Amino acid sequence: MSHSRLEFFDALAARASAGVLGAYSSSFSLATALLGSRERADIRALYAMVRVADEIVDGVGAEAGVDVAACLDAYEHAALAVMRSRFSPDPVLHSFGRTARACGFEEEWVRAFFTSMRADIAPRPMREEDFGRYVYGSAEVIGLMCVAIFVRGVEVAPHEREAMWASARRLGAAFQKINFLRDLGEDAARLGRRYYETPLSEEAKARIVREIRADLAAAEPGLALLPPRPRRAVA
Template sequence: MMDPKQLFDDTALECSKLITQRYSTSFTLGIKTLCKKLHMPIYGIYGYVRYADEIVDTFHDKDKASLLENFRQDTYKAIDEEISMNPVLHAFQLIVNKYHIERDLIDAFLNSMAMDLDFATYNDSKYKEYIYGSAEVVGLMCLRVFCEGDQGNYEHLKHAACKLGSAFQKVNFLRDLKSDYEDRGRVYFPGVDFNSFDSHVKAEIEADIKQDFDEALIGINQLPKGAMLGVKIAYLYYLKLFYKIKSLSPEIITKKRIRIPNARKFALLVSTYFGYKVGWN
């Protein structure tokens, strides 16, 4: 018979797994190619950041600031008390406490979520602050899990993890340029006017993203073996999405959201898996 506490913990983590599966087919595919012992910790992180993001992006008829502040306080309480009756928070605190994820990473993440409530346009410093908190720190949380307590390896790979998170987020900004502006009134890229988004502006943004991808790849190829394939899947998916966006005109980017069909995501997973097995990096 399973220990009741273990059953409670496992059930909370299964909730975060379900959230990941419902919200992101690409990350679900990537997680499945991680070493099995890493699956639930990464689900626990994704479920938490996904629900925080939902507070600011979805519940337009609610007091989002109060919801987010309550979420913040409940997060810290769960971490300090090592329990929560909210399964998403309970799963997250399990991972935070087991892998010693720093409080300042969580602070930065929640601060970026709060920025979405207050900012419609971003200057350069706010843009960098937002990307660090909304994406780079999530990469660092995952890196804590991947390194499993190896502080030296964590420090060595921090820069690449941040660059990967940055690349992912900037690709998301390009992909969602239309919906962010029309549905939320946001333009994340500093100095960019949605109504005059042209090929010159697009090319400058893409050059910046490509540099992030290049620096991230150096670290991906040095990840612990159990994490490398899953992270590379996510990297290649976003790189493919990036090149698809790069091939399109600014007019198309401002009129539709760009996607990669699930069948192509699966084909990418299979080709990357077999490439990895025969020693391709």
């Protein structure tokens, strides 16, 4: 069977996204094996776009001597453009665009993600409202996009979709807070980022752990509504 040039590029772009995931996260790459082939390809496409944006702000851009803010702005513009276009010359964004269009990603989710990435370029101590916005854009919207991937082509009642979205946000918030605690020292020393006060008091640690447990508990009901294979992968 012959394939068009565009179909050839689609396949190349999918391989590029898979390569990004495999290079950066072997454990997450293995976890995607629990998904069906279509969900796995879409998760790879989402991960690869997010990872490239992370790399722009986490040191690669500065090491290369580029204007990090301008580079991130250009990447956001290209990511939003490919959500409305059938082609991007960037294989990772091309793959992301196919997934975004097929799964119905909202542009607001992508804009919120880049807003949080932009906050990492020139970090400053976060107020409570800043923290909430950052977690939403850096983690919760990723959960929303994952749900959109998992229910693509599945008949879902509106109230069930809302429940899954709410759970995805709480699970994303929990994982992000866990990451903040795990990387507290490195974030402050290497990147100058302080998502929590440093040094962190025992009282503050206990409060954050309670928040994480509450997020995880709140996430359970909606996650139980996911289709079987994604539900097993998330669990």
